[in-house]
Amino acid sequence: MSISIFLVAAFVSACASSGGSIDEAVYSVAPTTAKYAAIVVDEKSGKMLYGANVNELRYPASLTKMMTVYMLFEAMDQGRISRDTPIPISRNAARRPPSKLGLKAGQSIPVDTAIRVLVVKSANDVATAVGEFLGGGSEARFADMMTAKARTLGMSRTTFKNASGLPDPDQVSTATDMARLSIALRRNFPHHYSYFGQTEVTVAGRTIKGHNKAMKMIPGADGLKTGYTRASGFNLATSVRHQGKSVVGVVMGEDKASIRDARMTQLMSAYIKRAK
Secondary structure, three states, rough: OOOOHHHHHHHHHHHHHHOOOOOOHHHOOOOOOOOOEEEEOOOOOOOOOEEEEEOOOOHHHHHHHHHHHHHHHHHHHHHOOOOEEEEEHHHHHHHHOOOOOOOOOOOOEEEHHHHHHHHOOOOOOHHHHHHHOOOOOOOOHHHHHHHHHHHHHHHHHOOOOOOOOOOOOOOOOOOOHHHHHHHHHHHHOOOOOOHHHHOOOEEEEEEEOOOOOOHHOOOOOOEEEEEEEEEOEEEEEEEEEOOOEEEEEEEEEOOOOHHHHHHHHHHHHHHHHHHO
């Protein structure tokens, strides 16, 4: 099933679960929050296996960086940049709040390292630098480009305002749209997708470990992204390939990272069995 057809299937299925019904095995992890939204999709068929509040607007937080990386992958495949292309760090980028790599204005970072840092460290200074670089000097212009790309992927309810996911009341998405982006990353860039499975990155001799604990908790988990701001709660997009089955899950709005990770683990355990 194509990504665009998946949008229709997800919307129809979501209507049946708009009240946010929760499977008992999943609910046992912890009570759900008012911000909670989640989805599990069979990548092969496009069928939604589980859904709760899937089309309700939520803040994506650092799940935003999946689209930032998507744009880097696309630029590489189009020959506009290479893995070695240096991305300059502006004064504006260097001033971004944590999580950050701590680069100084005037420095640069190769595209390859930037992608690794975005996935593992979720560095806001690097995200802004990428946005300015690909946006012709303007992160706001890049955000418009991200939103336009989202529309081409069928992400009808997503609006980006920055490259990092730092708080902006107008930067919103849904569990459905984030699942769609996760699937698009795997399908459109299989030759680059392994970046999302990395759990550590070494920069200038310093090894930085990621905090996506779900990667070790879920059999067959091969990557994607965590996210958090106070407004969003704890978010997670996870891709799993196990015993010939392939699913993508998104959890948004949890109160704690540990609950988010446990919820995703339960969802994947319960619903991958129903994938084709």
